Amino acid sequence: MLITSKGQPKKYRNPISQRINRLSPSGIRRFFDLLASMEEVISLGIGEPDFVTPWHIREAAISSLEKGYTMYTPNSGMPELRQELSRYLKDNYNLAYDPDSELLITVGVSEGLDLAMRAVLDPGDEVIIPDPCYVSYDSCVILAGGTPVMVPTYQENNFEISPADIESRITGRTKVILIGYPANPTGAVLGQAKLTQIAEVARRHQLLVISDEIYAKLVYGIEHTCLASLPEMKERTILLGGFSKAYAMTGWRIGYAAGSKEIIAAMTKIHQYTMLCASIMGQVAAIEALKSGEASTTEMVEEYNRRRLVIVKGLNNIGLPCFEPRGAFYAFPSIKGTGMTSEKFAERLLIEEKVAVVPGSAFGQHGEGYVRCCYATSLADIEEALSRMKRFVAKHQAK
Amino acid sequence: MIKDILKILENDARTTTKQIAAMTGTPSAEVAKLIKQAEKDRIILKYKTVISWDKVGDEQVWALIEVKVTPQKDVGFDSIAERIYRFSQARTVYLVSGTYDLLVVVVDKTEHRVADFVSQKLAPIEGVQGTVTHFLLKRYKEDGETLEGKEEVKRQPVTL
Numbered sequence: 001m002l003i004t005s006k007g008q009p010k011k012y013r014n015p016i017s018q019r020i021n022r023l024s025p026s027g028i029r030r031f032f033d034l035l036a037s038m039e040e041v042i043s044l045g046i047g048e049p050d051f052v053t054p055w056h057i058r059e060a061a062i063s064s065l066e067k068g069y070t071m072y073t074p075n076s077g078m079p080e081l082r083q084e085l086s087r088y089l090k091d092n093y094n095l096a097y098d099p100d101s102e103l104l105i106t107v108g109v110s111e112g113l114d115l116a117m118r119a120v121l122d123p124g125d126e127v128i129i130p131d132p133c134y135v136s137y138d139s140c141v142i143l144a145g146g147t148p149v150m151v152p153t154y155q156e157n158n159f160e161i162s163p164a165d166i167e168s169r170i171t172g173r174t175k176v177i178l179i180g181y182p183a184n185p186t187g188a189v190l191g192q193a194k195l196t197q198i199a200e201v202a203r204r205h206q207l208l209v210i211s212d213e214i215y216a217k218l219v220y221g222i223e224h225t226c227l228a229s230l231p232e233m234k235e236r237t238i239l240l241g242g243f244s245k246a247y248a249m250t251g252w253r254i255g256y257a258a259g260s261k262e263i264i265a266a267m268t269k270i271h272q273y274t275m276l277c278a279s280i281m282g283q284v285a286a287i288e289a290l291k292s293g294e295a296s297t298t299e300m301v302e303e304y305n306r307r308r309l310v311i312v313k314g315l316n317n318i319g320l321p322c323f324e325p326r327g328a329f330y331a332f333p334s335i336k337g338t339g340m341t342s343e344k345f346a347e348r349l350l351i352e353e354k355v356a357v358v359p360g361s362a363f364g365q366h367g368e369g370y371v372r373c374c375y376a377t378s379l380a381d382i383e384e385a386l387s388r389m390k391r392f393v394a395k396h397q398a399k
Numbered sequence: 400m401i402k403d404i405l406k407i408l409e410n411d412a413r414t415t416t417k418q419i420a421a422m423t424g425t426p427s428a429e430v431a432k433l434i435k436q437a438e439k440d441r442i443i444l445k446y447k448t449v450i451s452w453d454k455v456g457d458e459q460v461w462a463l464i465e466v467k468v469t470p471q472k473d474v475g476f477d478s479i480a481e482r483i484y485r486f487s488q489a490r491t492v493y494l495v496s497g498t499y500d501l502l503v504v505v506v507d508k509t510e511h512r513v514a515d516f517v518s519q520k521l522a523p524i525e526g527v528q529g530t531v532t533h534f535l536l537k538r539y540k541e542d543g544e545t546l547e548g549k550e551e552v553k554r555q556p557v558t559l
C-alpha cells in the first residue's frame with residue numbers, strides 16, 4: 001500500500017501527472033505565506049490597478065443583468081464585442097482583423113496564452129522567452145508539452161530582449177518566440193526598431209510570434225507599437241490583449257486573441273471544449289470599455305505616470321538603482337548593493353518595515369538581484385513605502 | 400507642464416512643490432516659479448478645502464436661486480450679474496442657457512437670512528424679473544468627492 005507523507009493510505013498510484021510535476025512550484029511560497037499572515041502591510045506587490053472599474057463600464061454590466069443577459073454567448077465571443085474589437089485594432093494599429101474568423105474572446109490573456117500554446121505546440125517544440133518574464137509564460141509552454149528556452153535580458157539594456165540573443169538560440173525545434181512588452185515585471189518596452197529586428201528574425205526562421213500586449217495602453221511618453229502591425233507580421237503573430245490593466249477590469253476575466261484564420265480556428269476549438277465562452281457579463285462590460293473607455297484610461301495613465309516618476313526617482317535616491325521603465329506599472333530596481341538575494345531582501349523588508357515587494361527571482365533566474373515594485377497604489381503609500389525602504393537600505397547596505 | 404501642475408493642485412491643493420516636482424519630473428525651482436506665475440495671472444484663484452460641515456454640527460443653508468433677467472440696453476447681463484456677485488452671500492454666480500438666465504448659489508446661516516437676501520437684495524435689482532429659490536436638502540457629492548464614506552474593496556496582498 002502506498003503511504004502519503006501524512007501516513008494515510010494513498011488512493012491512487014501517482015495522483016499527479018508528470019507534466020504537472022515538471023511545473024516549478026512557486027519558489028517564493030514561504031514569502032507569500034508570511035505576507036498572508038501579516039497585517040497593515042503597504043504592498044507594492046499587487047500586479048493590478050488600484051482603481052475600480054470605471055462606473056460607466058460597471059453600469060453597463062449592471063443594466064445588462066437587469067435586462068436578462070445571463071446566457072452563453074457564441075464560443076468566439078459576442079459578435080458586437082468582436083466588431084468593436086476589430087474597429088479598435090483598426091483605429092489603433094491600422095490592423096484589419098475579420099471579426100468572424102480572426103478574433104477570439106478569451107477568459108483573460110491568461111486563457112489566451114494557454115490556448116495559443118496548446119494550439120501550436122507539439123511535444124518538444126521550443127519556445128523562446130525573455131527572462132525575467134511574467135510567471136505564466138514558461139508554465140503555459142510546459143503544460144502544452146513544449147520546452148521553454150529562456151533568453152536572459154539585462155538592466156544595462158533596459159531589459160529589452162536582444163534579437164541577436166534570440167537568433168542564437170534558434171534550433172530545428174524552435175517554433176515560437178513569445179514576448180510580452182510592455183513587460184511584467186520590468187516595465188520594459190520595445191521600440192519599433194527593435195521589434196522590426198525581431199520580426200525579421202521570425203520571418204527568416206519561419207517562426208510564429210506570440211505577443212502579449214496586455215499593457216499596450218500603459219506607456220509613458222512613447223507610442224506603443226503593435227508587433228502584428230509590422231510588415232508581413234499579421235499572419236505570423238498571435239496577438240494577445242486584454243481589458244484587465246487598461247480599464248482596471250482584472251476581476252471580469254476578459255481578453256482576446258487576434259491572428260490568422262487557421263490559428264484562431266484551432267484556438268477556438270480548444271476554447272469551445274474547455275471554456276465554452278467567456279462570461280457574458282464581462283463581455284458586455286468589455287463592449288462598453290471599447291466604446292467609451294478611452295477617457296478613463298487616459299486619466300488612469302496620467303496618474304500612473306505621476307507615481308512612476310516619484311517611485312523611480314525615489315528608488316534611485318535611496319540606493320536601489322532603477323532604470324526608467326516606460327510601460328506597465330512596475331519599477332524593477334537592483335538590490336545587489338545590499339548583498340542579499342531578492343527573496344531575502346523581500347522577506348526582511350516585509351518583517352522589518354512592513355513593505356511588500358516581489359522578489360525578482362519569482363520571474364526567472366535573471367530576475368535575481370532585483371525586486372518588483374508595483375506603483376499601482378496610492379501616492380501616499382508609495383511615499384511611505386519609499387521612506388521605509390530608505391531606512392531599510394541604509395541599515396543593510398553591504399559594508 | 401503648467402497644465403500637469405494645475406491638475407495635481409486641483410485634485411489636492413496641499414501637494415507640496417517637492418512632490419509636484421517628483422510627480423512631473425521637473426526641478427522644484429521651476430515648479431515653484433510656474434505656480435507663482437499662475438497665482439499672479441489669476442489662473443490659480445485660490446486654494447480651498449471641501450468640508451462636510453454637517454459632521455461638526457455646523458449647519459449651513461444652501462440655496463440655488465434661478466434669476467430671470469431683462470437685459471438692458473448698454474448694460475447687458477454682465478452688469479446685473481456684477482450687482483449680484485458683489486454680495487458676499489452669493490458664493491457662485493453663473494450665466495446659463497435655458498428658462499432662466501443667472502444661477503446664484505447662496506450660502507448663509509439660516510433660511511430666514513437667505514429669504515431676506517432674495518426678497519430685499521436680489522429681487523429689487525433693476526432688470527431682475529423674477530426668482531425661484533431652491534433650498535438644498537442633501538449633498539451627495541461635492542467637487543468630485545462623495546460625502547458618504549468611501550467603500551473600499553480590498554485587493555489580494557500580492558498578485559504576480
Ligand SMILES: Cc1ncc(COP(=O)(O)O)c(C=O)c1O
Pocket residue numbers: 047107108109110111134180183184212214242243244250253254255559
Ligand atoms: C504580462 C501579463 N500577461 C497576462 C496577464 C494576465 O492577464 P489577464 O487578467 O488578462 O488574464 C498579466 C497579469 O498580471 C500580465 O502581467
